[in-house]
Amino acid sequence: MGASAWDYYVPYQEDLDAALQQLRRDVFEAGKYYWANGADWRPEAEREPRPRTLEELWADELVRETGTHSILDVFQVVGPDDTPDYNTVEPVTAEEARESLGTDRLTRAHVKDFGVFPRSRWVGRCAVLHDDQGKPEEIYFWGHSGD
Template identity: 35%
Template sequence: MGASGWSYSVAYQPDVAAALEQLRQDAYNRGAYYREEPDPLYALTEDEFRARLDPADDDSGINECLLDEWRAAQRRPKPIDPDTLFAAQPHSGTHSIIDMAKGVSAKPALFTVSPLTDEQTLEFFKTRTPAPDQVVEWMKTFDPFSIRERWQGVYVVSYLDGHPEQIHFSGFSGD
């Protein structure tokens, strides 16, 4: 499938981590994420699943690998919130801000959002206090891969009349 880009803007609040968590919950509540189709094989009992395996593959280890994968799928949580949804889809992710499950970090790290450096903010906006419309326009053409890897996000605080106005989140995630 490949990664998907996402971006969100919310009213400013001093606690960026709380803003991120609220966005993750909002995306979950709205169903604004990729959801894997359930594999019907995972609904089988272990005996039923074993009965479907090819005995010719017993010596090669293929059946044991398939059984290990089936068991791992059985241990995944049933999604009831953003964190359990993220845990239930470890290979594909959700292609949304929900994938930023480890919160906010000072520097780029997997499954987190981190701020632009002062140098990046000046480079992209020619000011350290960009206006909301500047950031929104930037996010439309921004290539996160230029400063972040897949499964990482960035956030920017925008300003109006010298006061923080919004927090903008953007990134690419999912497989």
């Protein structure tokens, strides 16, 4: 299947990891992810219902191998002193934004240029987006995952 790109906008809150956890719950509850065990490539008799919890989802070996091709494939936002790793989200730093885009007050208009930020498969990124007055307004999460 290969990896899939994904992206999401959520209302701003200071705690980026709390925003990620809420987004993950929302996506899971809405069923907006790839469920390998219920996929069309399986004969209908072999398709399984979607899991009832995130824990049940990630207990499945096939899901751990193929992912969900969504924000569900990342589990936490890393802090400024942490090294991003598999299944994490790395925030864009103010320094990184200034060096790459000339401002540390990113807006939705900058999102089209976010390809300048280094990224890795199975490691998401996030950035705080500001309104016209420079006030934090949204958090943008993006990445690519799945096999």
